[in-house]
Amino acid sequence: MTASRSTTRKSFRREGEDKRREDLIAATLECVAERGLAGATVREIALRADVTAGLIRYYFPAKDDLIGAAYRAVMNRMTVQASDALKSAADDPRDRLNAFVKANLGQPIMDPNNLSLWAGFIGMVHADPAMALAHRDGYLGFRDELEALIREALLAAGKPADPIHTRRHAIAVNAIIDGLWLEGCLAGDIFAEGELAETGIAAIEAVLAISLNPEKGGAI
Amino acid sequence: MTASRSTTRKSFRREGEDKRREDLIAATLECVAERGLAGATVREIALRADVTAGLIRYYFPAKDDLIGAAYRAVMNRMTVQASDALKSAADDPRDRLNAFVKANLGQPIMDPNNLSLWAGFIGMVHADPAMALAHRDGYLGFRDELEALIREALLAAGKPADPIHTRRHAIAVNAIIDGLWLEGCLAGDIFAEGELAETGIAAIEAVLAISLNPEKGGAI
DNA sequence: GCTCTAATTATGCAAGCGTATAAATACACG
DNA sequence: CGTGTATTTATACGCTTGCATAATTAGAGC
Structure with a gap:
């Protein structure tokens, strides 16, 4: 085990389902506010919510569901x-x-x-x-x-x-x-x-x- | 010259600048009408106008210019x-x-x-x-x-x-x-x-x- | 009818998109 | 203090997008 990790994995906290949903929605609204609906990409939303993009799909089946929410x-x-x-x-x-x-x-x-x-x-x-x-x-x-x-x-x-x-x-x-x-x-x-x-x-x-x-x- | 063309190049007519612009704008409006602004892609617009995508850029510097028009x-x-x-x-x-x-x-x-x-x-x-x-x-x-x-x-x-x-x-x-x-x-x-x-x-x-x-x- | 040019096609590229999935990890529970 | 699992990260795939550029051609002008 002499190999050192070249990159460190992002640390994270587990949050309640409601809290996460709210955060993701809030991040979405920030994106829309700043760059319009077109600026609300999955990656940008995740960035704002301080989360990785994959997590969005854990809470919302598809991006449209998040936008709708x-x-x-x-x-x-x-x-x-x-x-x-x-x-x-x-x-x-x-x-x-x-x-x-x-x-x-x-x-x-x-x-x-x-x-x-x-x-x-x-x-x-x-x-x-x-x-x-x-x-x-x-x-x-x-x-x-x-x-x-x-x-x-x-x-x-x-x-x-x-x-x-x-x-x-x-x-x-x-x-x-x-x-x-x-x-x-x-x-x-x-x-x-x-x-x-x-x-x-x-x-x-x-x-x-x-x-x-x-x-x-x-x-x- | 025994080689036969595998595909035929699209035939076309040269149109006046005004006519083309109008056609492209009309095609854009069709796209928006059917699938919203997101459905108005360069390729789809070109298809509607019976033209190839590259031509759009010949008349409009960027897609946003066409949308604005x-x-x-x-x-x-x-x-x-x-x-x-x-x-x-x-x-x-x-x-x-x-x-x-x-x-x-x-x-x-x-x-x-x-x-x-x-x-x-x-x-x-x-x-x-x-x-x-x-x-x-x-x-x-x-x-x-x-x-x-x-x-x-x-x-x-x-x-x-x-x-x-x-x-x-x-x-x-x-x-x-x-x-x-x-x-x-x-x-x-x-x-x-x-x-x-x-x-x-x-x-x-x-x-x-x-x-x-x-x-x-x-x-x- | 030839020629020259502007209009048009064809092809390709790099970036960004949404989505899928496997690996890692925080944390509740015993 | 382990252990199991739900949560989160990481990675990658396939597709579409807007844009660039080289090759082609229609059609006007001489």
């Missing part, structure tokens, strides 16, 4: 962040809707990194049915939550809230939020702090014909 | 289609804005293929400054055109149209159009024919507090 994680994180804003700030439904919109149109949801992953995914939706399903679930879930908020806000303002109109309102308000979120993520630097959130609130107030600031301003 | 072509095409709708249908500014919105929220602009290319691009914007520039130009151009339409529509309805409010209105209306376009491209099948366009018109009327159907309905 990362997408779901981001969407879920955004959903949770928006819901948190609801919990912490409201009893009047109009305040709740107001807080929901402001949360979606401010940090940390309105962030270029989120957009990069979202866009990369959307680009695959058309070609990959599995991802299309993942997307539609997230979209409808978001819109349903929004529709419930709108219904309550309308009722609190003494307005009718029949399903047909409420649905249409939800579609329009969803578009306003999505569109402004997009603008902010893509070119946040050309807008003043809070400008997009204010614009969104004002537009939604106009569409629903109610005030979302019931304490300060009266109902329209 | 394809992006610009699509955005330009959509812009032209929307502008055509303006020319063919209007003298009252409110009708013009109405037509503009309807055009952007209907065929052929609201199309999954357009979205695929757009999304793939947006995903790269964050990482590639050149593409970021290409995008911002297109975005600001679109918004400027929209802002002009809005200003005229407001004035025609006897409403004030000072720059500050007009800008904010343009941001909001742009968000509505973008958001609904997105929804329609992603899940057009869950909406009735023309539903998104109607929803968009109604939302924009509410935001601007004017009617966009001056012949039938009066101003609000």
